[in-house]
Amino acid sequence: MTNSEHRQQPRKRLFILLLGAAGSLVLGLAFLLWWVPSVGLENIHPALPLVFGAILAVLAVAIVGGLGLLILTLLTGHDLFLLQPLRALVVRYLFPGIISLGRLLGIERDLLQQSFIALNNQLVHTRKLRVPAARTLILLPHCIQMFDCAIKITGDVEKCVRCGQCDISGLLGLAQKFGIEMAVATGGTLARKIIVEKRPKLIVAVACERDLTSGIRDAYPLPVIGILNKRPNGPCFNTQVLLPEVEQALNEYVVPEPKKADEVKK
Numbered sequence: 001m002t003n004s005e006h007r008q009q010p011r012k013r014l015f016i017l018l019l020g021a022a023g024s025l026v027l028g029l030a031f032l033l034w035w036v037p038s039v040g041l042e043n044i045h046p047a048l049p050l051v052f053g054a055i056l057a058v059l060a061v062a063i064v065g066g067l068g069l070l071i072l073t074l075l076t077g078h079d080l081f082l083l084q085p086l087r088a089l090v091v092r093y094l095f096p097g098i099i100s101l102g103r104l105l106g107i108e109r110d111l112l113q114q115s116f117i118a119l120n121n122q123l124v125h126t127r128k129l130r131v132p133a134a135r136t137l138i139l140l141p142h143c144i145q146m147f148d149c150a151i152k153i154t155g156d157v158e159k160c161v162r163c164g165q166c167d168i169s170g171l172l173g174l175a176q177k178f179g180i181e182m183a184v185a186t187g188g189t190l191a192r193k194i195i196v197e198k199r200p201k202l203i204v205a206v207a208c209e210r211d212l213t214s215g216i217r218d219a220y221p222l223p224v225i226g227i228l229n230k231r232p233n234g235p236c237f238n239t240q241v242l243l244p245e246v247e248q249a250l251n252e253y254v255v256p257e258p259k260k261a262d263e264v265k266k
């Protein structure tokens with residue numbers, strides 16, 4: 001198991017626990033929904049509690065089965081069938097519910113979002129993707145550029161002269177090595193515009209918990225590997241990223257294109 005996977009284990013576990021709690025809640029609610037009105041339904045027709053119970057049981061089994069399958073996918077790391085619909089279930093529908101459940105249990109939002117990102121990465125990992133470099137995009141937040149840098153790299157990251165004062169320099173080196181395009185977005189709207197223009201098949205995104213979470217959900221069904229930035233100077237100011245973490249993701253998912261690398265400005 002890699003270092004990054006080790007780091008993601010506790011985060012992922014939190015979400016799995018919450019998924020388990022949500023499953024138990026669904027079963028409990030289904031029982032209550034059947035039991036309480038059953039008393040009244042029997043007065044209308046003796047068979048009604050049975051029909052109502054059967055409908056609720058099918059719904060509960062479908063939801064709990066989906067959650068169970070998802071938990072198994074996460075625990076085994078294997079691409080179980082229904083994976084794509086499962087990812088849709090988590091990203092689109094379960095996430096807001098799980099966040100609310102976590103908040104009710106007093107868990108910090110950042111922790112929940114970290115868990116969601118780790119879970120998303122794991123689901124992408126189980127797909128065992130290998131994407132050509134030309135269809136991969138490294139997407140970065142503007143705050144990773146040195147605040148005092150006079151060069152405007154939004155729009156064209158190649159303008160960076162690689163002075164080494166911020167991580168843009170090292171990230172450009174990685175982009176060149178793999179032959180991947182890299183872009184800096186100042187917000188969600190620009191990020192969406194970049195994605196529409198470049199039409200990638202895989203995004204390796206660096207950002208904070210909030211932006212990665214919304215980005216992963218916005219970009220769906222496009223696979224996004226989320227890498228959390230480091231914020232030694234506080235949020236949104238001279239942020240950093242662990243380059244080995246980005247390199248590891250590129251090594252795992254990208255088929256390098258040396259020819260394209262030659263085209264990247266030195």
Ligand code: SF4
Nearest residue numbers: 146149160161163166
């Ligand atoms: S590495 Fe590039 S973006 Fe960062 S401070 Fe230097 S010139 Fe500016």
